[in-house]
Every structure is written in structure tokens, then in C-alpha cells.
Amino acid sequence: MIPGLERYSLVCEGKRIARFLIAKTIEAEKTECNDETLKEMLKQHSELKKEFRKLVKEFDEEETDAGELEFPEYSFLHLKADILREMLHGCTFCERRCGVDRYTSKGFCRCGVKSYYASEFLHMGEEPELIPSHTIFFNRCTFSCVFCQNYDIVYDDDYPVNPEEMAKVIEIRFFQGSRNVNFVGGNPDQHAHTILEILCHVSLSIPVVWNSNMYHSEELAEVVEDVVDVWLGDFKYGQDSCAERYSRVKNYWKVVTRNFKRAYENGEVLLRHLVMPNNLECCTYRIAEWVSRNIPGVRFNMMFQYRPEFMVRQHPEKWKGIARRLTKEEMERAMEIARIFDLNLVE
Numbered sequence: 437m438i439p440g441l442e443r444y445s446l447v448c449e450g451k452r453i454a455r456f457l458i459a460k461t462i463e464a465e466k467t468e469c470n471d472e473t474l475k476e477m478l479k480q481h482s483e484l485k486k487e488f489r490k491l492v493k494e495f496d497e498e499e500t501d502a503g504e505l506e507f508p509e510y511s512f513l514h515l516k517a518d519i520l521r522e523m524l525h526g527c528t529f530c531e532r533r534c535g536v537d538r539y540t541s542k543g544f545c546r547c548g549v550k551s552y553y554a555s556e557f558l559h560m561g562e563e564p565e566l567i568p569s570h571t572i573f574f575n576r577c578t579f580s581c582v583f584c585q586n587y588d589i590v591y592d593d594d595y596p597v598n599p600e601e602m603a604k605v606i607e608i609r610f611f612q613g614s615r616n617v618n619f620v621g622g623n624p625d626q627h628a629h630t631i632l633e634i635l636c637h638v639s640l641s642i643p644v645v646w647n648s649n650m651y652h653s654e655e656l657a658e659v660v661e662d663v664v665d666v667w668l669g670d671f672k673y674g675q676d677s678c679a680e681r682y683s684r685v686k687n688y689w690k691v692v693t694r695n696f697k698r699a700y701e702n703g704e705v706l707l708r709h710l711v712m713p714n715n716l717e718c719c720t721y722r723i724a725e726w727v728s729r730n731i732p733g734v735r736f737n738m739m740f741q742y743r744p745e746f747m748v749r750q751h752p753e754k755w756k757g758i759a760r761r762l763t764k765e766e767m768e769r770a771m772e773i774a775r776i777f778d779l780n781l782v783e
């Protein structure tokens with residue numbers, strides 16, 4: 437059993453049911469989706485959420501064979517997907533809160549309604565507790581990091597996602613040995629409507645990993661949290677000025693700490709911190725301190741693979757502080773910080 441990821445471990449062993457599949461067993465009432473009915477849909481959603489929580493507890497009391505589950509034609513999961521599609525008319529999926537109608541225009545992330553992805557495969561380079569992980573790399577991101585390590589994915593639209601076909605791919609990858617399906621990018625948040633639609637077509641109990649920058653809105657968390665088994669969340673910065681300088685985001689600390697707390701209370705978390713040169717005391721130290729006080733025992737991956745990519749490579753003078761790899765001393769200091777705060781480190 438992996439400390440901090442106990443339920444996830446049991447889902448992997450087939451002893452518990454993935455959360456999205458439990459959501460799919462709850463019958464919901466289909467209403468016509470429009471601006472006026474969104475409030476009604478949200479009301480129904482909060483009622484069914486109580487039922488969902490009770491059901492998860494009941495399911496967790498004993499082993500259930502996922503093959504014996506019955507699914508109504510229209511479920512709590514379908515309702516969630518419909519709510520998200522309606523929310524796209526004034527998008528507040530993330531805390532940029534563009535408010536644009538994504539059916540006709542695009543906000544900061546440059547995403548419309550249709551989602552695109554760059555690749556999907558069985559990833560062996562993720563944390564040991566996740567591999568082999570079926571990673572689906574969506575295009576686009578809600579951040580704009582000057583050191584983006586995935587810039588070839590983020591600033592393009594590669595292949596359109598067909599939810600039904602992608603669901604089949606997820607099931608095929610499961611039979612090929614995936615331990616989970618890992619929605620990543622870029623970032624998954626701006627594609628939440630597509631991801632939930634994909635899950636509506638999946639009938640196997642596969643743990644869902646949400647690999648996010650944790651800058652999503654509370655409205656999005658309210659809908660999405662019930663389908664996520666593991667929040668694989670990035671915690672990059674210990675202060676807002678670093679977040680503004682390197683990723684062009686405001687209010688970073690308040691939003692991300694709020695979201696990590698919520699994820700910790702509602703599911704299981706694997707936190708990733710990419711250690712950056714010259715940012716040990718302002719970011720690594722502050723994050724470790726906050727984690728030990730607020731979400732103790734959480735799985736913590738201290739990552740040393742930072743590379744000065746993208747804009748940093750193009751303008752090394754401008755981004756001087758981070759235009760190099762980490763030194764040995766910085767890596768040692770990061771591990772010392774981990775010891776000071778007794779973090780539950782990924783080996």
C-alpha cells in the first residue's frame with residue numbers, strides 16, 4: 437500500500453471502484469441544457485453529490501466487482517459533462533476567469549469547444565506508483581511559463597479528440613497494462629468537458645489521474661473532484677511575484693493552496709515540485725513548510741529535472757536567474773528542506 441495513496445492502490449488492485457464509475461451508477465434527470473436551466477442542473481448536481489459521497493463510503497466498506505455494476509442511461513457523470521459544456525458559454529474553468537463564450541471565441545488558453553491532443557501512450561517516466569501510466573497529452577495550457585518544458589505540445593492543436601474513440605483507447609491501454617489514465621498537457625483543466633465526456637464512455641474501473649497546475653476555479657473543482665482518484669498537482673511557486681514573473685499568473689499562492697487543501701480533503705494527492713535555480717528559499721522552502729502544516733503526509737515528489745527551455749533559452753540574459761540547470765548544492769539544499777519538514781517523499 438502506498439502511503440498517502442491508499443485508496444488509489446486498492447483501485448489498482450481491483451479492490452475498490454474508480455470514482456468516476458461510481459458517479460456513473462447514480463441516475464440523474466436529463467434536462468434541456470441552456471443558460472436558464474444551468475441553475476437547475478447545478479441544484480440537481482449538489483443533491484446528487486450528497487448521494488455520491490454516501491455511495492463512495494458504502495462501496496469502500498467492502499470489495500465490489502466492477503463487472504456487476506449497473507449504469508443508468510443518464511447518470512450523475514453525464515450531468516457533470518452537460519454542466520461543463522454549458523459553463524463554456526462564459527468560461528471560468530480556471531482562475532484567469534476570461535468569461536468568454538468558447539463556442540464562438542477563445543480566452544487566454546486559446547481553446548474553443550473542441551479539444552486537441554498531441555499524443556497518448558503508456559508512460560514509464562512518471563512516479564513509480566503511477567507507471568505504466570496511460571498519459572494523454574492535451575494541447576494548450578492556462579499558464580504561460582517562460583521555461584515551459586512542454587512547449588512543443590502547448591502552443592499547437594495537433595489531433596482532435598473524439599471522446600468515444602478515446603474511451604476505447606483507454607480501455608485498450610488498460611488491457612495492455614496501464615495502472616491509470618493520466619490526463620495531462622499542457623494542462624487538463626481547460627479540457628474538463630471533453631475529459632468527462634470521454635469518461636462517460638468508459639466502463640472499466642480505471643483510476644483517474646488529474647495532472648494539473650492546480651489553478652482551476654472552485655466551480656470547476658465542484659464538478660470535477662468526484663471523478664478524480666489522484667490529483668497529480670504541480671506546486672511551483674512559494675510567492676506570487678515568482679508566479680507572475682515566470683508563468684504570467686496572478687494570485688497564485690491563494691488559488692493553489694486553496695485547491696490543494698480541497699483536493700486533500702476530497703481525494704488523494706501526489707504533489708510535484710519542480711525545484712528551480714535560485715528559487716530554493718522563496719519557493720521550495722515555503723512550499724515544504726506549507727505542506728507540512730496544511731496537508732501533512734501528502735506524497736511529495738521533489739523534482740530536479742528543470743532545464744532552461746523555451747523563452748529562457750531564447751533570452752538567457754533576460755531570465756538570467758533561471759537560465760541554467762540546478763547545482764549540486766541546490767539539490768542538496770532541497771533534500772535538506774525535505775528533511776526539515778519531514779516530507780513523505782517519492783523515492
Ligand code: SF4
Nearest residue numbers: 527530533534543545
Ligand atoms: S480555461 Fe481559463 S484561460 Fe481558458 S478560457 Fe477558460 S478561464 Fe480562460
